[in-house]
Amino acid sequence: MAEYDFSVETIQYNIPSDRKPVEEFLSRLQLSYDEDVSLTIVVKQGDAIVATGSLAGNVLKCIGVSPEYQGSGLTNTVVSRLEMEAYYRHTEHLFLFSKPRNEHIFSDLGFSLVGKYPDTVVLLEKPSGMFDQWLTMLEKERRGEQSVSLVMNCNPFTLGHRYLVEKASNTAGEKGERVHLFVVSEDRSLFPMDVRFDLVRRGTADLENVMVHSGGPYIISNATFPTYFIRDPGDAGRIHAGLDLHIFGGRIAPALGINLRMVGEEPFCPVTRGYNRAMAEILPQYGVEVREIPRLAIGKAAVSASFVRDLIRNDRLEEVRSLVPVSTWEYLRSDAALPVIEKIRKEDRRH
Amino acid sequence: MNLIRTGKAGTLESSDVMITVRNNPANDIEIKLKSIVEKQFGNHIRSFVTSLLEQMDVHSVIVDIDDRSALDCVIRARLETALYRAAGIKVFRWEEME
Numbered sequence: 385m386a387e388y389d390f391s392v393e394t395i396q397y398n399i400p401s402d403r404k405p406v407e408e409f410l411s412r413l414q415l416s417y418d419e420d421v422s423l424t425i426v427v428k429q430g431d432a433i434v435a436t437g438s439l440a441g442n443v444l445k446c447i448g449v450s451p452e453y454q455g456s457g458l459t460n461t462v463v464s465r466l467e468m469e470a471y472y473r474h475t476e477h478l479f480l481f482s483k484p485r486n487e488h489i490f491s492d493l494g495f496s497l498v499g500k501y502p503d504t505v506v507l508l509e510k511p512s513g514m515f516d517q518w519l520t521m522l523e524k525e526r527r528g529e530q531s532v533s534l535v536m537n538c539n540p541f542t543l544g545h546r547y548l549v550e551k552a553s554n555t556a557g558e559k560g561e562r563v564h565l566f567v568v569s570e571d572r573s574l575f576p577m578d579v580r581f582d583l584v585r586r587g588t589a590d591l592e593n594v595m596v597h598s599g600g601p602y603i604i605s606n607a608t609f610p611t612y613f614i615r616d617p618g619d620a621g622r623i624h625a626g627l628d629l630h631i632f633g634g635r636i637a638p639a640l641g642i643n644l645r646m647v648g649e650e651p652f653c654p655v656t657r658g659y660n661r662a663m664a665e666i667l668p669q670y671g672v673e674v675r676e677i678p679r680l681a682i683g684k685a686a687v688s689a690s691f692v693r694d695l696i697r698n699d700r701l702e703e704v705r706s707l708v709p710v711s712t713w714e715y716l717r718s719d720a721a722l723p724v725i726e727k728i729r730k731e732d733r734r735h
Numbered sequence: 736m737n738l739i740r741t742g743k744a745g746t747l748e749s750s751d752v753m754i755t756v757r758n759n760p761a762n763d764i765e766i767k768l769k770s771i772v773e774k775q776f777g778n779h780i781r782s783f784v785t786s787l788l789e790q791m792d793v794h795s796v797i798v799d800i801d802d803r804s805a806l807d808c809v810i811r812a813r814l815e816t817a818l819y820r821a822a823g824i825k826v827f828r829w830e831e832m833e
Binding site for chain 2: 464471
Protein backbone atom coordinates (compact mmCIF):
# COMPACT_ATOMS: atom_id res chain seq x y z
CA MET A 385 0.00 0.00 0.00
CA ALA A 386 3.06 2.26 -0.04
CA GLU A 387 1.96 3.84 -3.30
CA TYR A 388 -1.04 5.37 -1.58
CA ASP A 389 1.07 6.82 1.20
CA PHE A 390 -1.36 6.38 4.05
CA SER A 391 -0.55 7.59 7.52
CA VAL A 392 -2.13 6.23 10.68
CA GLU A 393 -2.56 8.46 13.70
CA THR A 394 -4.31 8.59 17.05
CA ILE A 395 -6.52 11.61 17.56
CA GLN A 396 -7.55 13.47 20.70
CA TYR A 397 -11.16 12.33 20.71
CA ASN A 398 -12.06 14.77 23.48
CA ILE A 399 -10.83 17.88 21.66
CA PRO A 400 -13.56 19.31 19.40
CA SER A 401 -11.18 20.31 16.57
CA ASP A 402 -9.91 16.70 16.40
CA ARG A 403 -13.31 15.18 16.93
CA LYS A 404 -15.27 17.12 14.34
CA PRO A 405 -13.61 15.77 11.15
CA VAL A 406 -14.12 12.20 12.38
CA GLU A 407 -17.74 12.94 13.19
CA GLU A 408 -18.27 14.38 9.72
CA PHE A 409 -16.47 11.51 8.04
CA LEU A 410 -18.58 8.93 9.87
CA SER A 411 -21.83 10.77 9.27
CA ARG A 412 -21.17 10.66 5.50
CA LEU A 413 -21.10 6.87 5.94
CA GLN A 414 -24.34 7.00 7.99
CA LEU A 415 -22.41 6.09 11.10
CA SER A 416 -22.34 7.87 14.43
CA TYR A 417 -19.32 8.79 16.50
CA ASP A 418 -20.20 7.55 19.97
CA GLU A 419 -19.63 9.51 23.15
CA ASP A 420 -18.06 6.65 25.08
CA VAL A 421 -14.95 6.05 22.94
CA SER A 422 -11.63 5.93 24.76
CA LEU A 423 -9.34 5.84 21.71
CA THR A 424 -9.77 6.82 18.08
CA ILE A 425 -7.42 6.24 15.21
CA VAL A 426 -7.65 7.68 11.71
CA VAL A 427 -6.01 6.66 8.47
CA LYS A 428 -5.20 9.68 6.34
CA GLN A 429 -4.09 10.33 2.82
CA GLY A 430 -2.57 13.77 2.94
CA ASP A 431 -4.99 15.71 5.12
CA ALA A 432 -8.06 13.70 4.23
CA ILE A 433 -9.44 10.98 6.48
CA VAL A 434 -9.97 7.78 4.50
CA ALA A 435 -10.70 5.39 7.37
CA THR A 436 -11.27 5.42 11.11
CA GLY A 437 -12.06 3.19 14.07
CA SER A 438 -12.44 3.55 17.83
CA LEU A 439 -12.12 1.63 21.03
CA ALA A 440 -14.61 2.01 23.89
CA GLY A 441 -13.15 -0.13 26.65
CA ASN A 442 -13.15 -3.63 25.17
CA VAL A 443 -15.40 -2.74 22.24
CA LEU A 444 -14.27 -1.84 18.72
CA LYS A 445 -16.77 0.50 17.13
CA CYS A 446 -17.35 3.47 14.83
CA ILE A 447 -15.29 1.73 12.16
CA GLY A 448 -15.64 3.23 8.69
CA VAL A 449 -13.76 3.26 5.40
CA SER A 450 -14.30 5.80 2.66
CA PRO A 451 -16.14 4.18 -0.30
CA GLU A 452 -13.29 4.89 -2.77
CA TYR A 453 -10.90 2.86 -0.62
CA GLN A 454 -13.13 -0.06 0.28
CA GLY A 455 -11.49 -3.33 -0.70
CA SER A 456 -7.96 -1.99 -0.27
CA GLY A 457 -7.42 -3.50 3.15
CA LEU A 458 -7.87 -0.38 5.26
CA THR A 459 -10.30 -2.18 7.57
CA ASN A 460 -7.47 -4.60 8.35
CA THR A 461 -5.16 -1.70 9.16
CA VAL A 462 -7.71 -0.13 11.48
CA VAL A 463 -8.66 -3.37 13.23
CA SER A 464 -5.02 -4.47 13.66
CA ARG A 465 -4.12 -1.19 15.24
CA LEU A 466 -7.14 -1.16 17.58
CA GLU A 467 -6.54 -4.78 18.54
CA MET A 468 -2.94 -4.11 19.52
CA GLU A 469 -3.88 -0.92 21.39
CA ALA A 470 -6.46 -2.93 23.34
CA TYR A 471 -3.85 -5.59 24.02
CA TYR A 472 -1.41 -3.02 25.41
CA ARG A 473 -4.23 -1.92 27.73
CA HIS A 474 -4.53 -5.53 28.92
CA THR A 475 -7.88 -6.03 27.25
CA GLU A 476 -7.92 -9.52 25.86
CA HIS A 477 -11.54 -10.30 25.15
CA LEU A 478 -12.73 -7.96 22.42
CA PHE A 479 -16.12 -7.09 20.99
CA LEU A 480 -16.99 -5.31 17.80
CA PHE A 481 -20.08 -3.45 16.61
CA SER A 482 -20.89 -3.47 12.94
CA LYS A 483 -23.71 -3.26 10.44
CA PRO A 484 -25.06 -6.73 9.60
CA ARG A 485 -24.00 -6.38 5.95
CA ASN A 486 -20.33 -6.01 7.00
CA GLU A 487 -20.28 -9.04 9.27
CA HIS A 488 -18.28 -11.13 6.78
CA ILE A 489 -15.46 -8.57 6.65
CA PHE A 490 -14.85 -8.96 10.37
CA SER A 491 -15.45 -12.68 10.55
CA ASP A 492 -12.57 -12.96 8.05
CA LEU A 493 -10.44 -11.18 10.65
CA GLY A 494 -11.15 -13.71 13.39
CA PHE A 495 -14.29 -12.24 14.98
CA SER A 496 -17.30 -14.48 15.57
CA LEU A 497 -20.97 -13.66 16.02
CA VAL A 498 -22.45 -13.06 19.47
CA GLY A 499 -25.82 -11.78 18.31
CA LYS A 500 -27.68 -9.38 16.14
CA TYR A 501 -30.52 -6.94 16.09
CA PRO A 502 -31.94 -7.79 12.67
CA ASP A 503 -31.18 -5.19 9.95
CA THR A 504 -29.55 -2.88 12.48
CA VAL A 505 -26.45 -4.04 14.30
CA VAL A 506 -24.31 -7.12 14.92
CA LEU A 507 -22.08 -7.81 17.90
CA LEU A 508 -18.98 -9.92 17.28
CA GLU A 509 -16.21 -11.11 19.60
CA LYS A 510 -12.61 -12.22 19.50
CA PRO A 511 -11.19 -14.73 20.37
CA SER A 512 -13.96 -16.47 18.50
CA GLY A 513 -16.02 -19.04 20.32
CA MET A 514 -15.84 -17.46 23.79
CA PHE A 515 -19.63 -17.11 23.92
CA ASP A 516 -20.10 -20.80 23.08
CA GLN A 517 -17.64 -21.67 25.84
CA TRP A 518 -19.59 -19.52 28.30
CA LEU A 519 -22.89 -21.13 27.26
CA THR A 520 -21.44 -24.62 27.65
CA MET A 521 -20.42 -23.72 31.19
CA LEU A 522 -23.94 -22.40 31.94
CA GLU A 523 -25.58 -25.49 30.50
CA LYS A 524 -24.10 -27.52 33.34
CA GLU A 525 -26.55 -25.69 35.63
CA ARG A 526 -29.49 -26.76 33.53
CA ARG A 527 -32.01 -29.13 35.11
CA GLY A 528 -35.03 -30.20 33.11
CA GLU A 529 -36.79 -28.60 30.19
CA GLN A 530 -37.92 -25.26 31.56
CA SER A 531 -36.79 -22.58 33.95
CA VAL A 532 -37.38 -19.02 35.10
CA SER A 533 -34.88 -16.20 34.78
CA LEU A 534 -34.14 -12.85 36.38
CA VAL A 535 -31.54 -10.26 35.45
CA MET A 536 -30.58 -7.70 38.09
CA ASN A 537 -27.95 -5.10 38.78
CA CYS A 538 -28.63 -5.10 42.57
CA ASN A 539 -26.86 -1.86 43.38
CA PRO A 540 -27.27 -2.86 46.23
CA PHE A 541 -29.50 -5.90 46.92
CA THR A 542 -32.71 -4.69 48.61
CA LEU A 543 -35.92 -6.25 49.93
CA GLY A 544 -37.41 -5.21 46.58
CA HIS A 545 -35.03 -7.58 44.80
CA ARG A 546 -35.60 -10.22 47.43
CA TYR A 547 -39.37 -9.96 46.89
CA LEU A 548 -38.96 -10.50 43.15
CA VAL A 549 -36.58 -13.44 43.63
CA GLU A 550 -39.05 -15.06 46.05
CA LYS A 551 -41.86 -14.68 43.50
CA ALA A 552 -39.68 -16.29 40.85
CA SER A 553 -38.58 -19.03 43.23
CA ASN A 554 -42.21 -19.90 44.09
CA THR A 555 -43.34 -19.77 40.46
CA ALA A 556 -40.52 -22.11 39.41
CA GLY A 557 -40.82 -24.23 42.53
CA GLU A 558 -44.45 -25.14 41.81
CA LYS A 559 -43.25 -26.96 38.70
CA GLY A 560 -40.02 -28.25 40.20
CA GLU A 561 -37.97 -25.81 38.12
CA ARG A 562 -34.94 -23.68 38.75
CA VAL A 563 -34.49 -19.92 38.74
CA HIS A 564 -31.43 -18.58 36.93
CA LEU A 565 -30.58 -15.20 38.40
CA PHE A 566 -28.03 -13.19 36.46
CA VAL A 567 -26.24 -10.35 38.18
CA VAL A 568 -25.01 -7.61 35.85
CA SER A 569 -21.26 -7.91 36.05
CA GLU A 570 -20.05 -4.72 34.36
CA ASP A 571 -18.15 -2.77 37.00
CA ARG A 572 -19.73 0.60 36.31
CA SER A 573 -22.06 0.81 39.27
CA LEU A 574 -21.43 2.48 42.62
CA PHE A 575 -21.34 -0.86 44.44
CA PRO A 576 -18.47 -2.93 43.01
CA MET A 577 -19.25 -6.10 41.09
CA ASP A 578 -17.95 -8.57 43.70
CA VAL A 579 -19.93 -6.86 46.47
CA ARG A 580 -23.18 -6.83 44.47
CA PHE A 581 -22.69 -10.49 43.57
CA ASP A 582 -21.87 -11.50 47.12
CA LEU A 583 -24.90 -9.68 48.57
CA VAL A 584 -27.20 -11.43 46.09
CA ARG A 585 -25.66 -14.79 46.98
CA ARG A 586 -26.08 -14.24 50.69
CA GLY A 587 -29.51 -12.65 50.33
CA THR A 588 -30.87 -15.66 48.40
CA ALA A 589 -28.91 -18.49 50.02
CA ASP A 590 -32.05 -19.96 51.65
CA LEU A 591 -33.85 -20.33 48.30
CA GLU A 592 -32.69 -23.72 47.11
CA ASN A 593 -33.85 -23.55 43.53
CA VAL A 594 -32.19 -20.17 42.82
CA MET A 595 -28.89 -20.30 40.91
CA VAL A 596 -26.91 -17.06 40.93
CA HIS A 597 -24.77 -16.41 37.85
CA SER A 598 -22.65 -13.55 36.68
CA GLY A 599 -24.05 -11.95 33.53
CA GLY A 600 -20.51 -11.80 32.20
CA PRO A 601 -20.01 -9.72 29.09
CA TYR A 602 -23.17 -11.14 27.51
CA ILE A 603 -26.00 -9.63 29.59
CA ILE A 604 -26.35 -5.84 30.03
CA SER A 605 -22.65 -5.22 29.57
CA ASN A 606 -20.44 -2.60 28.02
CA ALA A 607 -20.62 -4.78 24.89
CA THR A 608 -24.29 -5.78 24.65
CA PHE A 609 -25.82 -2.63 26.11
CA PRO A 610 -23.31 0.26 26.33
CA THR A 611 -25.99 2.93 26.71
CA TYR A 612 -27.51 1.26 29.80
CA PHE A 613 -24.96 3.12 31.87
CA ILE A 614 -25.68 6.62 30.56
CA ARG A 615 -28.58 8.90 31.37
CA ASP A 616 -30.25 9.82 28.12
CA PRO A 617 -29.15 7.47 25.36
CA GLY A 618 -31.95 8.34 22.88
CA ASP A 619 -32.35 6.04 19.91
CA ALA A 620 -29.08 4.19 20.51
CA GLY A 621 -30.60 3.03 23.81
CA ARG A 622 -33.50 1.38 22.01
CA ILE A 623 -31.13 -0.44 19.63
CA HIS A 624 -28.80 -1.65 22.38
CA ALA A 625 -31.71 -2.83 24.53
CA GLY A 626 -32.93 -4.79 21.50
CA LEU A 627 -29.51 -6.28 20.82
CA ASP A 628 -29.13 -7.41 24.43
CA LEU A 629 -32.57 -9.05 24.35
CA HIS A 630 -32.02 -10.78 21.01
CA ILE A 631 -28.85 -12.30 22.46
CA PHE A 632 -30.72 -13.39 25.59
CA GLY A 633 -33.68 -14.84 23.70
CA GLY A 634 -31.69 -16.37 20.86
CA ARG A 635 -28.78 -17.93 22.72
CA ILE A 636 -28.92 -17.75 26.52
CA ALA A 637 -32.57 -18.78 27.04
CA PRO A 638 -32.27 -21.94 24.90
CA ALA A 639 -29.08 -23.00 26.74
CA LEU A 640 -30.91 -23.05 30.08
CA GLY A 641 -34.44 -23.80 28.89
CA ILE A 642 -35.63 -20.42 30.09
CA ASN A 643 -39.26 -19.87 29.10
CA LEU A 644 -40.18 -17.13 31.57
CA ARG A 645 -38.33 -13.95 32.43
CA MET A 646 -39.64 -12.03 35.39
CA VAL A 647 -38.89 -8.37 35.88
CA GLY A 648 -39.82 -5.65 38.35
CA GLU A 649 -42.02 -2.81 37.16
CA GLU A 650 -40.00 0.33 36.62
CA PRO A 651 -41.73 3.49 37.79
CA PHE A 652 -38.73 5.84 37.63
CA CYS A 653 -35.91 5.19 35.21
CA PRO A 654 -36.72 5.76 31.50
CA VAL A 655 -33.84 3.54 30.29
CA THR A 656 -34.99 0.57 32.36
CA ARG A 657 -38.60 1.24 31.36
CA GLY A 658 -37.58 1.20 27.70
CA TYR A 659 -35.69 -2.04 28.30
CA ASN A 660 -38.76 -3.65 29.88
CA ARG A 661 -40.91 -2.53 26.96
CA ALA A 662 -38.44 -4.00 24.44
CA MET A 663 -38.36 -7.18 26.50
CA ALA A 664 -42.13 -7.67 26.19
CA GLU A 665 -41.80 -7.18 22.45
CA ILE A 666 -38.72 -9.29 21.65
CA LEU A 667 -38.51 -12.22 24.08
CA PRO A 668 -41.89 -13.77 23.16
CA GLN A 669 -40.51 -14.15 19.61
CA TYR A 670 -38.16 -16.72 21.14
CA GLY A 671 -40.85 -18.44 23.20
CA VAL A 672 -39.92 -16.64 26.42
CA GLU A 673 -42.84 -15.16 28.33
CA VAL A 674 -42.24 -11.84 30.09
CA ARG A 675 -43.99 -11.16 33.38
CA GLU A 676 -43.78 -7.73 35.00
CA ILE A 677 -44.17 -7.79 38.77
CA PRO A 678 -45.37 -4.71 40.69
CA ARG A 679 -42.78 -3.35 43.07
CA LEU A 680 -42.78 -4.18 46.73
CA ALA A 681 -43.91 -1.12 48.69
CA ILE A 682 -42.93 -0.52 52.29
CA GLY A 683 -44.91 2.33 53.80
CA LYS A 684 -45.87 4.56 50.92
CA ALA A 685 -42.81 4.17 48.71
CA ALA A 686 -41.75 1.41 46.33
CA VAL A 687 -38.48 -0.16 47.47
CA SER A 688 -35.73 0.51 44.98
CA ALA A 689 -31.96 0.49 44.99
CA SER A 690 -31.86 4.06 43.74
CA PHE A 691 -33.99 5.16 46.72
CA VAL A 692 -31.58 3.34 49.04
CA ARG A 693 -28.66 5.17 47.44
CA ASP A 694 -30.52 8.47 47.84
CA LEU A 695 -30.95 7.80 51.55
CA ILE A 696 -27.24 7.02 51.89
CA ARG A 697 -26.37 10.16 49.94
CA ASN A 698 -28.47 12.28 52.30
CA ASP A 699 -26.98 10.82 55.47
CA ARG A 700 -30.11 8.86 56.32
CA LEU A 701 -28.43 5.44 56.50
CA GLU A 702 -30.52 4.38 59.52
CA GLU A 703 -33.66 4.46 57.34
CA VAL A 704 -32.09 1.95 54.93
CA ARG A 705 -32.29 -0.76 57.57
CA SER A 706 -35.97 -1.52 56.93
CA LEU A 707 -35.47 -1.69 53.14
CA VAL A 708 -32.68 -4.26 52.82
CA PRO A 709 -32.06 -7.87 53.94
CA VAL A 710 -29.90 -8.40 57.02
CA SER A 711 -26.91 -9.41 54.88
CA THR A 712 -26.97 -6.13 52.96
CA TRP A 713 -27.44 -4.15 56.17
CA GLU A 714 -24.46 -5.89 57.81
CA TYR A 715 -22.33 -5.04 54.82
CA LEU A 716 -23.42 -1.39 54.86
CA ARG A 717 -22.45 -1.13 58.54
CA SER A 718 -19.05 -2.73 57.97
CA ASP A 719 -15.75 -0.97 57.37
CA ALA A 720 -15.63 -2.50 53.89
CA ALA A 721 -18.58 -0.33 52.87
CA LEU A 722 -17.00 2.98 53.94
CA PRO A 723 -15.32 3.81 50.61
CA VAL A 724 -18.49 2.88 48.70
CA ILE A 725 -20.65 5.09 50.92
CA GLU A 726 -18.15 7.89 50.46
CA LYS A 727 -18.42 7.47 46.68
CA ILE A 728 -22.22 7.53 46.77
CA ARG A 729 -22.19 10.79 48.71
CA LYS A 730 -19.97 12.39 46.12
CA GLU A 731 -21.51 11.13 42.91
CA ASP A 732 -24.91 11.16 41.35
CA ARG A 733 -24.91 8.28 38.94
CA ARG A 734 -27.77 6.52 37.24
CA HIS A 735 -26.78 3.02 38.42
CA MET B 736 7.58 -22.10 28.63
CA ASN B 737 4.86 -21.00 31.01
CA LEU B 738 2.12 -18.71 29.66
CA ILE B 739 1.01 -16.33 32.39
CA ARG B 740 -1.22 -14.10 30.24
CA THR B 741 -2.49 -13.72 26.70
CA GLY B 742 0.18 -12.91 24.14
CA LYS B 743 -0.52 -11.19 20.86
CA ALA B 744 1.65 -10.14 17.93
CA GLY B 745 1.34 -9.24 14.28
CA THR B 746 -1.19 -7.42 12.14
CA LEU B 747 -4.01 -8.29 9.79
CA GLU B 748 -2.28 -6.62 6.84
CA SER B 749 -1.76 -8.55 3.65
CA SER B 750 1.23 -10.98 3.90
CA ASP B 751 1.24 -10.73 7.67
CA VAL B 752 -0.40 -12.80 10.40
CA MET B 753 -1.91 -11.94 13.77
CA ILE B 754 -1.23 -14.57 16.39
CA THR B 755 -2.84 -14.76 19.82
CA VAL B 756 -1.71 -17.34 22.37
CA ARG B 757 -3.20 -18.14 25.76
CA ASN B 758 -2.93 -20.91 28.29
CA ASN B 759 -5.15 -23.90 27.57
CA PRO B 760 -7.12 -25.11 30.61
CA ALA B 761 -7.34 -28.51 28.88
CA ASN B 762 -3.52 -28.72 29.08
CA ASP B 763 -3.14 -29.45 25.40
CA ILE B 764 -2.19 -27.77 22.14
CA GLU B 765 -5.16 -26.30 20.27
CA ILE B 766 -4.64 -24.41 17.03
CA LYS B 767 -7.48 -22.33 15.62
CA LEU B 768 -6.50 -21.27 12.14
CA LYS B 769 -8.23 -18.73 9.95
CA SER B 770 -6.34 -18.21 6.71
CA ILE B 771 -7.05 -16.79 3.28
CA VAL B 772 -4.82 -19.60 1.96
CA GLU B 773 -6.36 -22.30 4.16
CA LYS B 774 -7.07 -24.55 1.17
CA GLN B 775 -3.52 -24.38 -0.16
CA PHE B 776 -1.45 -24.16 3.03
CA GLY B 777 -3.75 -24.88 5.99
CA ASN B 778 -2.17 -28.22 6.85
CA HIS B 779 1.33 -26.90 6.36
CA ILE B 780 0.71 -23.93 8.70
CA ARG B 781 -0.74 -26.18 11.38
CA SER B 782 2.14 -28.62 11.36
CA PHE B 783 4.70 -25.79 11.11
CA VAL B 784 3.22 -24.05 14.16
CA THR B 785 2.99 -27.34 16.07
CA SER B 786 6.68 -28.03 15.48
CA LEU B 787 7.65 -24.50 16.55
CA LEU B 788 5.66 -24.92 19.77
CA GLU B 789 7.50 -28.15 20.48
CA GLN B 790 10.87 -26.50 19.88
CA MET B 791 9.93 -23.74 22.30
CA ASP B 792 8.74 -26.22 24.89
CA VAL B 793 5.11 -25.06 24.92
CA HIS B 794 2.63 -27.86 25.61
CA SER B 795 -0.45 -26.13 26.97
CA VAL B 796 -1.73 -23.41 24.67
CA ILE B 797 -4.58 -22.17 22.53
CA VAL B 798 -3.20 -20.50 19.42
CA ASP B 799 -5.48 -18.24 17.38
CA ILE B 800 -4.00 -17.59 13.95
CA ASP B 801 -5.52 -14.96 11.68
CA ASP B 802 -3.40 -15.42 8.61
CA ARG B 803 -3.26 -13.07 5.66
CA SER B 804 -0.93 -15.32 3.67
CA ALA B 805 2.24 -14.81 5.69
CA LEU B 806 5.50 -16.59 4.80
CA ASP B 807 6.87 -19.16 7.27
CA CYS B 808 9.56 -16.79 8.55
CA VAL B 809 6.85 -14.22 9.37
CA ILE B 810 4.65 -16.80 11.10
CA ARG B 811 7.65 -17.88 13.14
CA ALA B 812 8.55 -14.31 14.16
CA ARG B 813 4.97 -13.48 15.15
CA LEU B 814 4.50 -16.72 17.08
CA GLU B 815 7.76 -16.27 19.01
CA THR B 816 6.90 -12.69 19.91
CA ALA B 817 3.39 -13.63 21.03
CA LEU B 818 4.76 -16.45 23.20
CA TYR B 819 7.44 -14.24 24.78
CA ARG B 820 4.81 -11.65 25.60
CA ALA B 821 2.55 -14.34 27.07
CA ALA B 822 5.39 -15.69 29.19
CA GLY B 823 6.39 -12.21 30.34
CA ILE B 824 9.92 -12.67 28.95
CA LYS B 825 11.51 -9.36 28.10
CA VAL B 826 15.10 -10.43 27.54
CA PHE B 827 15.49 -12.49 24.40
CA ARG B 828 18.14 -15.16 24.23
CA TRP B 829 18.66 -14.89 20.49
CA GLU B 830 21.39 -17.52 20.31
CA GLU B 831 19.03 -20.10 21.79
CA MET B 832 16.39 -19.56 19.18
CA GLU B 833 18.23 -21.13 16.25
